Amino acid sequence: MAVIRDLSSRKWLVPFALATLACMAVACGGDDSDGNTSPTSTGSQTAGIDYSKLRGEIRVDGSSTVFPISEAVAEEFSKVARKVRVNVGFSGTGGGLEKFCRGDIDVSDASRPIKAAEREACREKGIADIVELQVAIDALTVVVHPNNTWATCMTPQELNLAFKSGGAKRWSDIRPGWPNESIRAFYPGPDSGTFDYFNEAIITGVDRESKHRADGTPSEDDNVLALGVEKDRYAIGYFGFAFFEEARDKLKAVQVDGGKGCVEPTFENALAGTYTPLSRPLLIYTRESLLREKPALLGFTRFYLDNLDELVREVGYINLPANLLQEQHDKIDPFLPQ
Known part of the structure; x- marks a missing residue:
């Protein structure tokens, strides 16, 4: 499956050839070449996080509905955190949460809230510190x-x-x-x-x-x-x-x-x-322990929330009201450097 993105307008063009592949991964980051920071980006440092000093790899998978948002964020993030590689794929909400509960990925995209059975499956694998963040609203x-x-x-x-x-x-x-x-x-x-x-x-x-x-x-x-x-x-x-x-x-x-x-x-x-x-929340899931242990993931998550207002509307979804967006920031703020 090949997703082609027109970077000048952020419009999504998805050829019919996509039908033959079940999952696609887009990798952003790892480019040390010089370039201009996108106006979408919040700069090289915010909330005590210096993006230019971040290192590592972040794995994102799950909902094909949320994929355009995560891919857009990953692309913009790569411009300020050049030493971080973000791999974004989609295997469906259920498939992403299965990988998340196995510890295979850092962020699970979801176009519905996690089910009780999925949360229990995570708990059985020792994953009980799930953080849920709403990133947009969709109108199915x-x-x-x-x-x-x-x-x-x-x-x-x-x-x-x-x-x-x-x-x-x-x-x-x-x-x-x-x-x-x-x-x-x-x-x-x-x-x-x-x-x-x-x-x-x-x-x-x-x-x-x-x-x-x-x-x-x-x-x-x-x-x-x-x-x-x-x-x-x-x-x-x-x-x-x-x-x-x-x-x-x-x-x-x-x-x-x-x-x-x-x-x-x-x-x-x-x-x-x-x-x-038929209106519904679009979500991402991560873990408290990962936010503490992986500075690159914390930086990516903070950058994700900081840039929702512009990127969500550009890829075709509905922005969160200011008070609801602030609630998502409040979930991340305790992990930020003091």
Whole structure:
């Protein structure tokens, strides 16, 4: 899988060739050549941390949804901490947390909160000092073909029918008057945090006994999902808002009526909390012991939080409100040099 980033505009361009790889790693750092510090960077020193003196390697893996943020941070960090190598990959939220609990990585990207079973798996491996940091807000987006003129707004109950096992087979099963045509569903794979969040909000959230359908096309690659919907007028799918922003000229977002009228997925609606129940937190996880023992990781984490306001919006997600961002800083501040 090859992710190509247009550095002049920070737009994400992900070719279809990505579908053949399950995981990709991007390594930033280790370049001793001279260069200008990006205006995004907070300089060579902040909060008692001298980035230019940091050394080592940082391993990041997990959610493909959070990947663009972590990769952007790693790229900017490499400009001020040239002796630190940051490897950023994605294997899905579940896959990343498994690696985190094995001690294979320093930071786990997640598009949903860690589950109790995952936290217990970490504890069984001697990892009980988990630090959770929210880095952004996402508006999980349901999409249809541009020529779909009927499913402009759907309720959680209707989305449940479209995506649950044993649910609607034809659009007319959801609403009389909708086409008597088979629904073709495209959705993330079961290791994806996006799948987990949708399953919790729409599938079991509407009907505790229901299960997500398995007769559609699952993929960890959003390109596969987008292309499938783009080519089929009767298809429906879902993925993160940032990817929809890049594909909106070829797809149409479905508005969601969570009980107070139809609401479209936008930055403003997700931040205001009106896009329910599909707005969600984006997170990273690390460990207290690693923050104490690895100055490079502490520097990277502080740099991550310091640069969220600019980088999050640039890669297509919603910034945290000031008070929520401060709460994340408060979790890191005790580890900073006094």
